[in-house]
Amino acid sequence: MQTNSIHLIDYIIIILTLVVSLGVGVRFARQQKSTGKYFTGSGKLPSWAIGISILATLISSITFLAYPGEGYATNWIRLVQGLMVPIVLIFAIGFIVPLFRHVIKLSAYEYFEKRFGFGARLYSSLAFVLTHFSKMGTVFYIIALAIGKMMGLDTVTVIWVIGAAVIVLTMLGGIEAVIWLDVIQGFMLIAGGIVALAILLFSTPGGPSEIWTVAKENGRIGFGPFDMEFVHLTFWVMALNGIFYAIQKYGTDQTIVQRYLTAKSDKEAIKASLIGVLLSVPVWALFMFIGTALFSYYHISGDVLPAGIKNDEVFPFFIMTKMPVGVVGIIISALIAAAVSSLDSDLNCLSAIALEDYYLRFRPKSSEKEQVMLSKIFIVLAGLGAIAVAMFYVKAGGKGVLGIVFTLYAIFSGGIAGMFLLGIVSKRPNKKGLYFGIAASVLFTTWALLTSTPIGSSSKEVLLLDFGKYNFNQHKYMIGVYSHVILFVVGFVASYFYRTKEIDDRLTYRGWLKYKKNNLN
Known part of the structure; x- marks a missing residue:
């Protein structure tokens, strides 16, 4: 994928983004003297910040790249899963959030032990560990591959630079740094998407109306097919997946459940959850429609895409060839922010699981100082493990390993x-x-x-x-x-x-x- 060379101004913007991210970690480093502070912020964080953090956790760089790719290649059927989330949770969130706030200490999987015994806790926590290691490795690989091609950098170098930044800021600042950084990165992500869409809409001959017309004529508008069968990808397949995705994500996923514990009260935690859910759907829709607009743009403008370009490479190609200087840096920074805001949350939560579900079972009387130190070590180990998974993807050319990891997860965590x-x-x-x-x-x-x-x-x-x-x-x-x-x-x-x-x-x-x-x- 050939692109224009990136300007010095764009490099400066990207570097400043990484420096600010590390600065947030350093800002909160001195306050992390207990596990309560390190993993839940002592339950004193504002609901709006937690809500934006939930949004940023749900919206990773995969969303930034994959959703435009899907919107470019087909219609909006894969958005149906996200549309089911608020429908399910509006009825369930008032029960799920206070339940966890009152029956667990830190780990979401403590609920399963209290309900069914230690075996259930072990099964569910291992499921979380497997899925999030595979997810983190995937995010590292996809973001590094995209940025490497856009900026002319080696994929392995990008993996290590972003990986080191995520590990350091998460290790230093705990959940408070994660949440406040997610707030910054969440706004960056939304701003980057809006800027990209605005440029697309108003640089296309005929403007928004022509984009919509061309997209509709070519079957890019809609959520079908609506056939009531499960052999092919249909609306009903995605809808059923969305229902269970909502239950699993908000009822069993540590990255979300841990956010409930950071709020000041049950009411504030419910409010934060609703903010995260209700903002996620418009953001998913935004990036899906960017793909739709890209399809129309290249059909209307007559600009030629490189031969053999993949669907999820079209948006990065547009960014590097059509965006003005400065805007490129902002959007690449937003892409990095999307990855960091997902990865820092995963690392903090994996550390919480390692401490609460495993270490404290064998050393329940360990001191707070020892627990905080070990929590930081667990973050480093988890980060290095995720980088190792990404390296396997690099060696395999992105093929094979991803399928194996997801297959194993699907078998043992279904x-x-x-x-x-x-x-x-x-x-x-x-x-x-x-x-x-x-x-x-x-x-x-x-x-x-x-x-x-x-x-x-x-x-x-x-x-x-x-x-x-x-x-x-x-x-x-x-x-x-x-x-x-x-x-x-x-x-x-x-x-x-x-x-x-x-x-x-x-x-x-x-x-x-x-x-x-x-x-x-």
């Missing part, structure tokens, strides 16, 4: 949203029933992935495991949906064959409402 629903639905589901549900979910996911994943590079598709007509033949996105449903159904039914022990009333939906009525009103 059904987490189903586990959460099983826990809150009633007192009847129990530990042994859950284990049957987990086993059924893992077996199903293993079968579905192995019988639907091709291997080799030949024109003839060869599956990892071929059972003929008994192969999984629906769209792969449905594997995640079914894994949650299977865990819930099997776990619920199997629980009737075993005696259920008494549990804390607050751990179920009805019990929580009763507790809230008697103690919080």
